[in-house]
Amino acid sequence: MKISVLLAFAAILPLLSAAQSPSPEPPPPAIPLAPASLRVRLADLGTALSNEGFKMRDRLWSGRIASGQPQRLAVNLFRGNHYWFCAALEPVDGKAKLTVFGPDGLAVESVDHQEPGLVAAGVTAETTGQYFLQIETAGGPASDFCLLYLFK
Amino acid sequence: MIEALLLVTVVGGAIFYLGRRAWLRLRGARGSCCGGCPVGPPKIGLAGRPGRGFSAKKMHTAAVFLLAMASGLSVVAAQLTPKQRAGAERIAALTVPSPTEFFAAIDKAGKPDWMSFYREPVPTTYSTRSRTALNLGALVTDGYVAVEAQDGQQVKNTGKDIIALAGALGVGADVLVRGKSIADFADQNDWFALREELEATTNEVRRGMIAQRDEALASLITAGAWLRALEVGSRAAELSGEDKAAGLLHQAALVGWLRGELQLLPEKVRSDAAVIQTDLTLASLEETMQGETAAEFGEKRVLAVKETTAQFIATMAAKEP
Numbered sequence: 001m002k003i004s005v006l007l008a009f010a011a012i013l014p015l016l017s018a019a020q021s022p023s024p025e026p027p028p029p030a031i032p033l034a035p036a037s038l039r040v041r042l043a044d045l046g047t048a049l050s051n052e053g054f055k056m057r058d059r060l061w062s063g064r065i066a067s068g069q070p071q072r073l074a075v076n077l078f079r080g081n082h083y084w085f086c087a088a089l090e091p092v093d094g095k096a097k098l099t100v101f102g103p104d105g106l107a108v109e110s111v112d113h114q115e116p117g118l119v120a121a122g123v124t125a126e127t128t129g130q131y132f133l134q135i136e137t138a139g140g141p142a143s144d145f146c147l148l149y150l151f152k
Numbered sequence: 153m154i155e156a157l158l159l160v161t162v163v164g165g166a167i168f169y170l171g172r173r174a175w176l177r178l179r180g181a182r183g184s185c186c187g188g189c190p191v192g193p194p195k196i197g198l199a200g201r202p203g204r205g206f207s208a209k210k211m212h213t214a215a216v217f218l219l220a221m222a223s224g225l226s227v228v229a230a231q232l233t234p235k236q237r238a239g240a241e242r243i244a245a246l247t248v249p250s251p252t253e254f255f256a257a258i259d260k261a262g263k264p265d266w267m268s269f270y271r272e273p274v275p276t277t278y279s280t281r282s283r284t285a286l287n288l289g290a291l292v293t294d295g296y297v298a299v300e301a302q303d304g305q306q307v308k309n310t311g312k313d314i315i316a317l318a319g320a321l322g323v324g325a326d327v328l329v330r331g332k333s334i335a336d337f338a339d340q341n342d343w344f345a346l347r348e349e350l351e352a353t354t355n356e357v358r359r360g361m362i363a364q365r366d367e368a369l370a371s372l373i374t375a376g377a378w379l380r381a382l383e384v385g386s387r388a389a390e391l392s393g394e395d396k397a398a399g400l401l402h403q404a405a406l407v408g409w410l411r412g413e414l415q416l417l418p419e420k421v422r423s424d425a426a427v428i429q430t431d432l433t434l435a436s437l438e439e440t441m442q443g444e445t446a447a448e449f450g451e452k453r454v455l456a457v458k459e460t461t462a463q464f465i466a467t468m469a470a471k472e473p
Contacts (some may be wrong), residue, residue: 058352078400105236128257
């Protein structure tokens with residue numbers, strides 16, 4: 001048990017030290033690097049899900065959400081796989097809503113988890129294709145967020 | 153439009169009913185219904201509360217049903233417009249799935265014999281950096297195949313070749329430590345950690361490329377990895393003969409995006425023979441995958457994907473004279 005926790009922690013270390021996700025374009029300066037506290041909180045949740053057999057993607061998605069300004073990310077999911085998308089928020093009392101939309105643009109059914117400063121959505125892909133994650137504030141001030149992507 | 157009208161009608165009706173009921177109850181003096189109606193004390197109570205007759209229960213149930221319908225419709229109404237979908241952020245390291253995600257789905261559709269997907273060892277020197285990058289990507293996918301096969305020695309061999317090709321691209325030092333971790337995890341048969349280590353290694357190489365302002369090579373590594381993954385996936389789908397496995401190849405959006413990344417490269421890079429070949433291969437795949445839903449991805453298309461990708465991977469890996 002201890003060894004598995006240590007291994008999971010070792011696996012997440014690259015996440016903790018990761019810079020912004022690389023892209024072929026020069027990195028946009030507008031997107032701030034996620035605060036370390038966000039990444040640490042995600043690491044806790046990620047470790048818990050790792051123990052359930054979920055594998056973490058090696059990169060995080062981070063940014064800032066304000067009222068009426070949701071952020072969206074395109075991801076490609078495979079039928080039959082289970083996914084968790086977990087976002088940590090700063091400030092901790094910030095509230096956010098995480099929605100997963102299918103290839104047709106319709107919201108898909110998800111298992112939602114919410115606790116102070118954390119929001120997560122679990123989905124099972126019913127079809128292979130491009131899905132969209134949307135994170136938005138559920139009222140309150142603007143928040144920094146950092147999202148972790150896991151699959152099984 | 154019809155959905156919106158229905159939504160307004162249902163929500164409006166429910167609010168009207170609940171509002172009217174509350175007002176009548178507030179006004180009520182006789183019984184516990186509304187005071188104005190001739191209904192006597194109820195024979196059937198609801199949740200132990202006196203005063204709610206059978207008809208009230210029926211009406212209450214109807215209101216709950218209407219509200220449930222309304223909330224169900226609001227879920228349906230949550231939809232992204234094509235413009236919103238097009239404007240979504242796309243990050244190579246997350247938008248492009250890890251081959252292990254793809255292989256996990258293949259495994260669920262029907263356990264393939266992963267060792268049957270091994271390739272003959274490929275050269276570790278190429279005359280151009282673009283070909284080196286494409287082959288590096290394909291080798292990373294080979295690493296995932298070896299992990300799926302739970303073959304430690306094959307993982308270590310592939311890991312060595314990955315480090316050699318990364319060295320040829322000038323980022324060998326960045327991933328040397330990763331290479332050692334791969335070997336250690338392979339010795340310990342830690343397949344879970346190996347999958348994550350392989351993805352981390354790929355991202356390390358990509359980051360090294362971007363740090364060298366060589367974004368073109370980073371795009372080619374991703375394209376090479378995914379084309380090899382499609383070759384393996386299409387062969388697995390062919391062997392299983394399952395519709396579920398075939399549907400996993402329906403990746404038009406992903407292939408289109410990979411192609412779009414190549415279009416963004418400087419013209420000088422785009423005129424490179426290997427880049428032209430990659431673009432042509434992706435264009436052909438995009439056409440094959442276009443206009444079909446995942447459920448309708450038939451045998452003919454599976455074979456087309458397999459032939460296109462196998463030919464590309466073999467051409468790129470072929471020993472140069």
